[in-house]
Amino acid sequence: MLITELKHLEIKFETADILPPPFSHQILLSLDFQNDFIDTKFEIAYTYRDELSDEEILDEGFTGEENVAWAGELSNAWKAPILELLAQMPDKPNQKAIQEEQNFLELVLNGKTFGNPKNQEAWEYLLQELSQAVYETYGKELPFALTFKKIDSNKSVSAFDLFLHYTDRRVEAYTEVDSMKRSRSLTWEEASELIGQVFVGDFFPDKASKNEPKSIGKFITIGDGLWYEFTKSLKNPNGNRAYITSLYQRFEEYF
Template sequence: MEINQLSSLVIKFETADMVGAPFSHQILLKMQFAGQGIGVDFQIAYIDREDLSEEEILEEGFSLNDDYSWKGQIDNAWLEPIKEILKKTPNKFNHKALEEEMNFFEIEVNQQSAGNPINQTDWEYFLQELIQAIYETSQKEAPFHLEYRRIDKDKNVKNFELNLYYAKRQAEGINSIGKTDSKPITWAQANAIIQQVFIGEFIPDAALKNEPKHTGKYISVGDGYWYEFTKSLKRPNGNKGYLTELEKTFDPWVD
Protein backbone atom coordinates (compact mmCIF):
# COMPACT_ATOMS: atom_id res chain seq x y z
CA MET A 1 0.00 0.00 0.00
CA GLU A 2 1.71 3.17 -1.20
CA ILE A 3 1.11 6.13 1.13
CA ASN A 4 2.62 9.48 0.16
CA GLN A 5 1.65 11.22 3.39
CA LEU A 6 0.41 9.29 6.42
CA SER A 7 -1.97 11.41 8.49
CA SER A 8 -4.16 8.88 10.30
CA LEU A 9 -4.60 5.17 10.92
CA VAL A 10 -7.55 3.43 12.57
CA ILE A 11 -7.46 -0.24 13.60
CA LYS A 12 -10.58 -2.17 14.60
CA PHE A 13 -10.40 -5.67 16.05
CA GLU A 14 -12.79 -8.18 17.56
CA THR A 15 -12.10 -11.73 18.66
CA ALA A 16 -13.65 -14.56 16.65
CA ASP A 17 -17.13 -15.84 17.45
CA MET A 18 -15.67 -19.07 18.78
CA VAL A 19 -13.75 -17.15 21.46
CA GLY A 20 -16.03 -17.02 24.48
CA ALA A 21 -16.16 -14.78 27.51
CA PRO A 22 -14.27 -13.72 29.52
CA PHE A 23 -11.63 -13.74 26.75
CA SER A 24 -13.73 -12.13 23.99
CA HIS A 25 -13.00 -8.46 23.43
CA GLN A 26 -13.05 -5.53 21.02
CA ILE A 27 -10.26 -3.05 20.28
CA LEU A 28 -10.40 0.40 18.70
CA LEU A 29 -7.10 2.17 18.07
CA LYS A 30 -7.02 5.60 16.44
CA MET A 31 -3.66 7.14 15.54
CA GLN A 32 -2.75 10.62 14.32
CA PHE A 33 0.60 11.51 12.75
CA ALA A 34 1.49 15.16 13.18
CA GLY A 35 4.17 17.01 15.15
CA GLN A 36 6.13 15.32 17.92
CA GLY A 37 5.04 11.80 18.85
CA ILE A 38 2.15 9.74 17.51
CA GLY A 39 -1.26 10.71 18.84
CA VAL A 40 -3.20 7.72 20.18
CA ASP A 41 -6.80 7.11 21.24
CA PHE A 42 -7.03 3.51 22.48
CA GLN A 43 -9.94 1.48 23.81
CA ILE A 44 -10.31 -2.19 24.71
CA ALA A 45 -13.63 -3.58 25.92
CA TYR A 46 -14.36 -7.13 27.09
CA ILE A 47 -17.72 -8.38 25.90
CA ASP A 48 -20.38 -11.05 26.47
CA ARG A 49 -19.68 -11.47 30.19
CA GLU A 50 -23.29 -11.02 31.26
CA ASP A 51 -23.91 -14.72 31.80
CA LEU A 52 -20.71 -15.37 33.77
CA SER A 53 -20.47 -15.25 37.53
CA GLU A 54 -17.78 -13.22 39.27
CA GLU A 55 -16.05 -16.46 40.27
CA GLU A 56 -15.90 -17.71 36.67
CA ILE A 57 -14.29 -14.48 35.52
CA LEU A 58 -11.76 -14.39 38.34
CA GLU A 59 -10.84 -18.05 37.89
CA GLU A 60 -9.61 -17.28 34.37
CA GLY A 61 -7.20 -14.67 35.69
CA PHE A 62 -9.25 -11.61 34.82
CA SER A 63 -10.63 -8.86 37.03
CA LEU A 64 -14.26 -7.75 37.13
CA ASN A 65 -13.44 -4.72 34.97
CA ASP A 66 -10.68 -5.27 32.42
CA ASP A 67 -11.82 -2.52 30.04
CA TYR A 68 -9.17 0.12 29.44
CA SER A 69 -8.92 3.38 27.53
CA TRP A 70 -6.10 5.88 27.10
CA LYS A 71 -5.36 9.01 25.09
CA GLY A 72 -1.84 10.29 24.68
CA GLN A 73 1.25 9.93 22.53
CA ILE A 74 3.59 7.06 21.81
CA ASP A 75 7.18 7.46 20.69
CA ASN A 76 8.05 8.30 17.07
CA ALA A 77 10.16 5.12 17.05
CA TRP A 78 6.93 3.41 15.91
CA LEU A 79 6.47 5.63 12.84
CA GLU A 80 8.79 3.75 10.47
CA PRO A 81 7.51 0.28 11.49
CA ILE A 82 3.94 1.49 10.85
CA LYS A 83 4.94 2.76 7.40
CA GLU A 84 6.77 -0.51 6.75
CA ILE A 85 3.77 -2.75 7.47
CA LEU A 86 1.60 -0.47 5.33
CA LYS A 87 4.08 -0.90 2.45
CA LYS A 88 3.76 -4.68 2.82
CA THR A 89 -0.05 -4.48 2.79
CA PRO A 90 -1.66 -5.01 -0.64
CA ASN A 91 -3.95 -2.24 -1.85
CA LYS A 92 -6.67 -4.82 -2.43
CA PHE A 93 -8.59 -5.72 0.73
CA ASN A 94 -9.98 -9.13 1.65
CA HIS A 95 -13.74 -9.32 1.08
CA LYS A 96 -14.32 -12.91 2.16
CA ALA A 97 -17.06 -13.51 4.72
CA LEU A 98 -15.87 -14.08 8.28
CA GLU A 99 -15.98 -17.64 9.56
CA GLU A 100 -16.45 -18.65 13.20
CA GLU A 101 -12.73 -19.10 13.87
CA MET A 102 -11.68 -15.81 12.23
CA ASN A 103 -11.05 -12.56 14.09
CA PHE A 104 -12.60 -9.38 12.74
CA PHE A 105 -9.85 -6.98 11.66
CA GLU A 106 -10.11 -3.73 9.74
CA ILE A 107 -7.80 -0.82 9.02
CA GLU A 108 -8.61 2.66 7.78
CA VAL A 109 -5.80 4.79 6.32
CA ASN A 110 -6.04 8.57 5.98
CA GLN A 111 -9.83 8.39 6.46
CA GLN A 112 -10.15 6.76 3.03
CA SER A 113 -8.86 3.25 2.37
CA ALA A 114 -10.68 0.88 4.72
CA GLY A 115 -11.08 -2.87 4.90
CA ASN A 116 -9.66 -6.20 6.01
CA PRO A 117 -5.94 -6.45 5.09
CA ILE A 118 -4.89 -9.60 3.27
CA ASN A 119 -1.85 -9.86 5.59
CA GLN A 120 -4.11 -9.90 8.66
CA THR A 121 -1.83 -12.21 10.67
CA ASP A 122 1.04 -9.72 10.41
CA TRP A 123 -1.27 -6.90 11.44
CA GLU A 124 -2.61 -8.80 14.46
CA TYR A 125 0.90 -9.38 15.79
CA PHE A 126 1.82 -5.75 15.11
CA LEU A 127 -1.30 -4.56 16.92
CA GLN A 128 -0.21 -6.50 20.02
CA GLU A 129 3.15 -4.73 19.89
CA LEU A 130 1.43 -1.35 19.64
CA ILE A 131 -0.80 -2.21 22.59
CA GLN A 132 2.26 -3.10 24.68
CA ALA A 133 3.79 0.25 23.72
CA ILE A 134 0.59 1.96 24.89
CA TYR A 135 0.49 -0.01 28.14
CA GLU A 136 4.10 0.87 28.94
CA THR A 137 3.76 4.52 27.97
CA SER A 138 0.61 4.88 30.06
CA GLN A 139 2.35 2.96 32.89
CA LYS A 140 -0.34 0.32 32.94
CA GLU A 141 2.33 -2.36 32.56
CA ALA A 142 6.08 -2.61 33.10
CA PRO A 143 8.49 -3.47 30.27
CA PHE A 144 8.59 -7.15 29.30
CA HIS A 145 11.26 -9.16 31.12
CA LEU A 146 12.39 -12.69 30.28
CA GLU A 147 15.11 -14.71 31.98
CA TYR A 148 16.85 -17.91 30.87
CA ARG A 149 18.91 -19.86 33.40
CA ARG A 150 21.11 -22.90 32.87
CA ILE A 151 22.50 -24.77 35.85
CA ASP A 152 25.15 -27.28 34.80
CA LYS A 153 26.02 -30.51 36.61
CA ASP A 154 28.95 -28.78 38.34
CA LYS A 155 26.42 -26.21 39.67
CA ASN A 156 27.88 -23.55 37.38
CA VAL A 157 25.07 -21.04 36.76
CA LYS A 158 24.65 -19.21 33.43
CA ASN A 159 21.99 -16.55 33.03
CA PHE A 160 20.56 -14.39 30.24
CA GLU A 161 18.02 -11.62 30.72
CA LEU A 162 16.02 -10.07 27.90
CA ASN A 163 14.24 -6.76 28.37
CA LEU A 164 11.87 -5.36 25.76
CA TYR A 165 11.00 -1.69 26.08
CA TYR A 166 8.01 -1.38 23.79
CA ALA A 167 7.53 2.29 24.67
CA LYS A 168 10.83 3.11 22.91
CA ARG A 169 10.94 0.00 20.71
CA GLN A 170 14.28 -1.02 22.16
CA ALA A 171 15.70 -4.32 23.40
CA GLU A 172 18.42 -5.14 25.92
CA GLY A 173 20.24 -8.38 26.60
CA ILE A 174 22.15 -8.97 29.86
CA ASN A 175 24.17 -12.10 30.53
CA SER A 176 25.58 -13.76 33.67
CA ILE A 177 24.36 -13.71 37.26
CA GLY A 178 25.09 -10.46 39.07
CA LYS A 179 26.64 -8.75 36.06
CA THR A 180 25.35 -5.86 34.00
CA ASP A 181 27.25 -6.60 30.80
CA SER A 182 24.83 -5.95 27.99
CA LYS A 183 24.97 -7.92 24.78
CA PRO A 184 23.90 -6.07 21.62
CA ILE A 185 20.55 -7.33 20.46
CA THR A 186 18.25 -5.88 17.85
CA TRP A 187 14.49 -5.46 18.14
CA ALA A 188 14.04 -8.07 15.40
CA GLN A 189 16.27 -10.59 17.23
CA ALA A 190 14.44 -10.02 20.51
CA ASN A 191 11.03 -10.44 18.89
CA ALA A 192 12.13 -13.64 17.16
CA ILE A 193 13.11 -15.03 20.58
CA ILE A 194 9.79 -14.01 22.13
CA GLN A 195 7.78 -15.59 19.33
CA GLN A 196 9.79 -18.80 19.61
CA VAL A 197 9.40 -18.98 23.39
CA PHE A 198 5.63 -18.59 23.45
CA ILE A 199 5.04 -21.41 21.00
CA GLY A 200 5.70 -23.74 23.92
CA GLU A 201 3.25 -25.14 26.45
CA PHE A 202 3.66 -23.49 29.86
CA ILE A 203 2.33 -25.44 32.88
CA PRO A 204 2.14 -23.13 35.93
CA ASP A 205 0.97 -25.93 38.25
CA ALA A 206 4.25 -27.77 37.64
CA ALA A 207 6.50 -24.68 37.68
CA LEU A 208 8.78 -23.39 40.44
CA LYS A 209 7.75 -20.37 42.51
CA ASN A 210 11.29 -19.83 43.78
CA GLU A 211 14.51 -19.42 41.83
CA PRO A 212 15.85 -22.77 40.58
CA LYS A 213 18.84 -24.36 42.35
CA HIS A 214 19.11 -27.79 40.72
CA THR A 215 20.69 -28.87 37.43
CA GLY A 216 18.50 -28.01 34.49
CA LYS A 217 17.37 -25.34 32.06
CA TYR A 218 14.72 -22.85 33.09
CA ILE A 219 12.88 -19.84 31.78
CA SER A 220 10.92 -17.07 33.51
CA VAL A 221 8.54 -14.85 31.55
CA GLY A 222 7.55 -12.35 34.21
CA ASP A 223 4.58 -14.17 35.73
CA GLY A 224 6.35 -15.17 38.95
CA TYR A 225 7.19 -18.74 37.89
CA TRP A 226 10.28 -20.57 36.66
CA TYR A 227 9.49 -23.14 33.97
CA GLU A 228 11.82 -26.10 33.63
CA PHE A 229 12.46 -27.54 30.19
CA THR A 230 10.58 -30.85 29.64
CA LYS A 231 8.76 -30.60 33.01
CA SER A 232 6.77 -27.36 33.18
CA LEU A 233 7.76 -26.07 29.73
CA LYS A 234 6.89 -28.62 27.08
CA ARG A 235 6.95 -28.76 23.33
CA PRO A 236 3.76 -27.97 21.44
CA ASN A 237 2.01 -30.77 19.59
CA GLY A 238 3.69 -31.57 16.30
CA ASN A 239 6.95 -29.77 17.12
CA LYS A 240 9.34 -32.44 18.40
CA GLY A 241 12.44 -30.25 18.13
CA TYR A 242 11.04 -27.24 19.98
CA LEU A 243 13.02 -27.54 23.22
CA THR A 244 16.25 -28.42 21.42
CA GLU A 245 15.90 -25.38 19.18
CA LEU A 246 15.09 -23.20 22.19
CA GLU A 247 18.29 -24.35 23.88
CA LYS A 248 20.23 -23.52 20.70
CA THR A 249 18.69 -20.05 20.75
CA PHE A 250 19.60 -19.23 24.36
CA ASP A 251 22.88 -21.07 24.99
CA PRO A 252 25.00 -18.78 22.73
CA TRP A 253 23.86 -15.84 24.87
CA VAL A 254 25.19 -17.40 28.09
CA ASP A 255 28.32 -19.20 26.85
Protein backbone atom coordinates in the same frame (compact mmCIF):
# COMPACT_ATOMS: atom_id res chain seq x y z
CA MET B 1 0.62 0.36 -1.11
CA LEU B 2 2.59 3.56 -1.56
CA ILE B 3 2.06 6.04 1.28
CA THR B 4 3.30 9.54 0.52
CA GLU B 5 2.22 10.96 3.88
CA LEU B 6 0.88 9.13 6.93
CA LYS B 7 -1.43 11.40 8.87
CA HIS B 8 -4.06 9.21 10.49
CA LEU B 9 -4.57 5.49 11.04
CA GLU B 10 -7.46 3.85 12.81
CA ILE B 11 -7.51 0.12 13.62
CA LYS B 12 -10.79 -1.57 14.49
CA PHE B 13 -10.58 -5.14 15.79
CA GLU B 14 -13.02 -7.71 17.11
CA THR B 15 -12.36 -11.33 18.04
CA ALA B 16 -13.97 -14.07 15.98
CA ASP B 17 -17.54 -15.16 16.72
CA ILE B 18 -16.35 -18.57 17.91
CA LEU B 19 -14.30 -17.05 20.77
CA PRO B 20 -16.52 -17.02 23.88
CA PRO B 21 -16.58 -14.63 26.82
CA PRO B 22 -14.76 -13.70 28.96
CA PHE B 23 -12.07 -13.74 26.24
CA SER B 24 -14.02 -12.04 23.42
CA HIS B 25 -13.26 -8.36 23.02
CA GLN B 26 -13.11 -5.32 20.75
CA ILE B 27 -10.27 -2.82 20.25
CA LEU B 28 -10.36 0.64 18.72
CA LEU B 29 -6.97 2.28 18.22
CA SER B 30 -6.71 5.75 16.70
CA LEU B 31 -3.29 7.18 15.74
CA ASP B 32 -2.57 10.72 14.61
CA PHE B 33 1.03 11.16 13.50
CA GLN B 34 2.76 14.33 14.69
CA ASN B 35 6.34 15.39 14.08
CA ASP B 36 7.79 13.91 17.28
CA PHE B 37 5.08 11.62 18.67
CA ILE B 38 1.90 9.73 17.85
CA ASP B 39 -1.27 11.19 19.34
CA THR B 40 -3.14 8.08 20.45
CA LYS B 41 -6.60 7.01 21.58
CA PHE B 42 -7.05 3.40 22.73
CA GLU B 43 -10.13 1.52 23.83
CA ILE B 44 -10.58 -2.15 24.64
CA ALA B 45 -13.92 -3.57 25.72
CA TYR B 46 -14.62 -7.19 26.64
CA THR B 47 -17.90 -8.41 25.17
CA TYR B 48 -20.83 -10.60 26.26
CA ARG B 49 -19.60 -10.87 29.83
CA ASP B 50 -23.14 -10.33 31.05
CA GLU B 51 -23.67 -13.97 30.06
CA LEU B 52 -21.26 -15.06 32.82
CA SER B 53 -21.18 -14.80 36.58
CA ASP B 54 -18.40 -12.92 38.38
CA GLU B 55 -17.05 -16.25 39.60
CA GLU B 56 -16.82 -17.63 36.04
CA ILE B 57 -14.88 -14.55 34.92
CA LEU B 58 -12.48 -14.78 37.86
CA ASP B 59 -11.95 -18.50 37.30
CA GLU B 60 -10.53 -17.73 33.85
CA GLY B 61 -7.83 -15.49 35.35
CA PHE B 62 -9.54 -12.14 34.75
CA THR B 63 -10.36 -9.44 37.30
CA GLY B 64 -13.40 -7.96 35.59
CA GLU B 65 -11.51 -4.65 35.28
CA GLU B 66 -9.97 -5.28 31.83
CA ASN B 67 -11.89 -2.58 29.93
CA VAL B 68 -9.63 0.39 29.17
CA ALA B 69 -10.12 3.83 27.61
CA TRP B 70 -6.90 5.87 27.30
CA ALA B 71 -5.61 8.89 25.41
CA GLY B 72 -1.99 10.03 25.30
CA GLU B 73 1.22 9.98 23.31
CA LEU B 74 3.10 6.99 21.92
CA SER B 75 6.70 7.05 20.75
CA ASN B 76 7.36 7.86 17.11
CA ALA B 77 9.45 4.64 17.06
CA TRP B 78 6.22 2.83 16.07
CA LYS B 79 5.81 4.79 12.84
CA ALA B 80 8.40 2.79 10.86
CA PRO B 81 6.87 -0.69 11.46
CA ILE B 82 3.42 0.70 10.64
CA LEU B 83 4.71 2.09 7.34
CA GLU B 84 6.40 -1.24 6.64
CA LEU B 85 3.09 -3.12 6.98
CA LEU B 86 1.25 -0.55 4.91
CA ALA B 87 3.80 -1.01 2.13
CA GLN B 88 2.86 -4.71 2.01
CA MET B 89 -0.85 -4.00 1.46
CA PRO B 90 -2.48 -3.90 -1.97
CA ASP B 91 -4.00 -0.60 -3.07
CA LYS B 92 -7.53 -2.03 -3.25
CA PRO B 93 -9.50 -3.10 -0.15
CA ASN B 94 -10.00 -6.82 0.39
CA GLN B 95 -13.60 -7.74 -0.51
CA LYS B 96 -13.43 -11.36 0.73
CA ALA B 97 -16.13 -12.22 3.26
CA ILE B 98 -15.09 -12.84 6.86
CA GLN B 99 -15.38 -16.42 8.07
CA GLU B 100 -16.82 -17.36 11.48
CA GLU B 101 -13.39 -18.37 12.79
CA GLN B 102 -11.73 -15.19 11.52
CA ASN B 103 -11.16 -12.05 13.56
CA PHE B 104 -12.60 -8.80 12.22
CA LEU B 105 -10.00 -6.16 11.44
CA GLU B 106 -10.54 -2.89 9.61
CA LEU B 107 -8.11 -0.09 8.85
CA VAL B 108 -9.01 3.53 8.17
CA LEU B 109 -5.99 5.13 6.51
CA ASN B 110 -6.06 8.89 5.94
CA GLY B 111 -9.87 8.62 5.68
CA LYS B 112 -9.98 5.54 3.40
CA THR B 113 -11.33 2.23 4.73
CA PHE B 114 -9.63 -1.14 4.19
CA GLY B 115 -11.41 -4.22 5.57
CA ASN B 116 -9.65 -7.44 6.69
CA PRO B 117 -6.35 -6.80 4.82
CA LYS B 118 -4.56 -9.73 3.23
CA ASN B 119 -1.69 -9.42 5.72
CA GLN B 120 -4.18 -9.45 8.61
CA GLU B 121 -2.14 -11.73 10.90
CA ALA B 122 0.77 -9.28 10.74
CA TRP B 123 -1.60 -6.40 11.58
CA GLU B 124 -3.06 -8.32 14.51
CA TYR B 125 0.42 -8.95 15.88
CA LEU B 126 1.33 -5.27 15.52
CA LEU B 127 -1.91 -4.34 17.26
CA GLN B 128 -0.91 -6.56 20.19
CA GLU B 129 2.45 -4.77 20.35
CA LEU B 130 0.82 -1.33 20.18
CA SER B 131 -1.64 -2.35 22.91
CA GLN B 132 1.29 -3.39 25.09
CA ALA B 133 2.96 -0.04 24.34
CA VAL B 134 -0.18 1.71 25.59
CA TYR B 135 -0.27 -0.37 28.80
CA GLU B 136 3.39 0.37 29.53
CA THR B 137 3.10 4.06 28.68
CA TYR B 138 0.36 4.72 31.23
CA GLY B 139 1.87 2.38 33.81
CA LYS B 140 -0.56 -0.55 33.77
CA GLU B 141 2.23 -3.01 32.94
CA LEU B 142 6.02 -3.19 33.19
CA PRO B 143 8.35 -3.97 30.27
CA PHE B 144 8.41 -7.63 29.31
CA ALA B 145 11.25 -9.50 31.07
CA LEU B 146 12.66 -12.96 30.42
CA THR B 147 15.58 -14.79 32.01
CA PHE B 148 17.17 -18.07 30.97
CA LYS B 149 19.45 -19.67 33.56
CA LYS B 150 21.71 -22.71 33.29
CA ILE B 151 23.53 -24.34 36.20
CA ASP B 152 26.12 -26.95 35.24
CA SER B 153 27.34 -29.90 37.30
CA ASN B 154 30.54 -27.96 38.14
CA LYS B 155 28.28 -25.19 39.60
CA SER B 156 29.07 -22.82 36.71
CA VAL B 157 26.11 -20.45 36.25
CA SER B 158 25.12 -18.83 32.96
CA ALA B 159 22.20 -16.44 32.50
CA PHE B 160 20.58 -14.54 29.65
CA ASP B 161 18.33 -11.56 30.47
CA LEU B 162 15.98 -9.95 27.96
CA PHE B 163 13.87 -6.81 28.42
CA LEU B 164 11.45 -5.44 25.82
CA HIS B 165 10.42 -1.81 26.31
CA TYR B 166 7.29 -1.42 24.21
CA THR B 167 7.04 2.26 25.11
CA ASP B 168 9.84 3.13 22.67
CA ARG B 169 10.39 -0.25 20.94
CA ARG B 170 13.72 -0.77 22.66
CA VAL B 171 15.53 -4.01 23.53
CA GLU B 172 17.93 -4.64 26.42
CA ALA B 173 19.79 -7.95 26.57
CA TYR B 174 22.59 -9.22 28.81
CA THR B 175 24.55 -12.40 29.30
CA GLU B 176 26.24 -13.35 32.55
CA VAL B 177 28.66 -16.23 32.97
CA ASP B 178 30.08 -16.83 36.45
CA SER B 179 29.38 -13.21 37.50
CA MET B 180 30.91 -11.74 34.31
CA LYS B 181 28.12 -9.65 32.76
CA ARG B 182 28.03 -8.02 29.33
CA SER B 183 25.36 -6.50 27.10
CA ARG B 184 24.18 -8.11 23.90
CA SER B 185 22.80 -6.39 20.81
CA LEU B 186 19.42 -7.69 19.60
CA THR B 187 17.05 -6.10 17.13
CA TRP B 188 13.39 -5.76 18.01
CA GLU B 189 12.52 -8.33 15.35
CA GLU B 190 15.02 -10.87 16.72
CA ALA B 191 13.80 -10.40 20.28
CA SER B 192 10.15 -10.74 19.21
CA GLU B 193 10.94 -13.91 17.26
CA LEU B 194 12.68 -15.37 20.30
CA ILE B 195 9.67 -14.64 22.53
CA GLY B 196 7.44 -16.26 19.95
CA GLN B 197 9.63 -19.36 20.03
CA VAL B 198 9.55 -19.46 23.84
CA PHE B 199 5.75 -19.36 24.05
CA VAL B 200 5.32 -22.26 21.66
CA GLY B 201 6.18 -24.56 24.57
CA ASP B 202 3.83 -26.09 27.14
CA PHE B 203 4.24 -24.36 30.51
CA PHE B 204 3.02 -26.06 33.70
CA PRO B 205 2.73 -23.46 36.50
CA ASP B 206 1.71 -26.08 39.06
CA LYS B 207 5.10 -27.77 38.57
CA ALA B 208 7.13 -24.54 38.49
CA SER B 209 8.95 -22.89 41.43
CA LYS B 210 8.61 -19.43 42.95
CA ASN B 211 12.24 -19.56 44.05
CA GLU B 212 15.19 -18.81 41.81
CA PRO B 213 16.88 -22.14 41.02
CA LYS B 214 20.11 -23.18 42.74
CA SER B 215 20.35 -26.78 41.55
CA ILE B 216 21.71 -28.23 38.31
CA GLY B 217 19.45 -27.73 35.31
CA LYS B 218 18.10 -25.32 32.70
CA PHE B 219 15.39 -22.86 33.71
CA ILE B 220 13.40 -19.92 32.39
CA THR B 221 11.20 -17.24 33.91
CA ILE B 222 8.83 -15.20 31.76
CA GLY B 223 7.70 -12.42 34.07
CA ASP B 224 5.00 -14.31 35.97
CA GLY B 225 7.11 -14.84 39.08
CA LEU B 226 7.70 -18.53 38.37
CA TRP B 227 10.76 -20.50 37.26
CA TYR B 228 10.12 -23.27 34.74
CA GLU B 229 12.58 -26.14 34.38
CA PHE B 230 13.25 -27.54 30.93
CA THR B 231 11.60 -30.98 30.40
CA LYS B 232 9.81 -30.80 33.79
CA SER B 233 7.61 -27.71 33.99
CA LEU B 234 8.42 -26.58 30.44
CA LYS B 235 7.83 -29.33 27.90
CA ASN B 236 7.65 -30.01 24.20
CA PRO B 237 4.26 -29.13 22.73
CA ASN B 238 2.30 -31.79 20.88
CA GLY B 239 3.83 -32.54 17.51
CA ASN B 240 7.13 -30.74 18.21
CA ARG B 241 9.63 -33.08 19.84
CA ALA B 242 12.54 -30.78 18.98
CA TYR B 243 11.21 -27.72 20.83
CA ILE B 244 13.18 -28.06 24.08
CA THR B 245 16.43 -28.87 22.27
CA SER B 246 16.09 -26.05 19.74
CA LEU B 247 15.15 -23.48 22.41
CA TYR B 248 18.13 -24.45 24.54
CA GLN B 249 20.43 -24.18 21.53
CA ARG B 250 18.98 -20.77 20.78
CA PHE B 251 19.91 -19.47 24.23
CA GLU B 252 23.34 -21.09 24.02
CA GLU B 253 24.06 -18.99 20.92
CA TYR B 254 23.89 -15.83 23.04
CA PHE B 255 26.75 -17.05 25.24
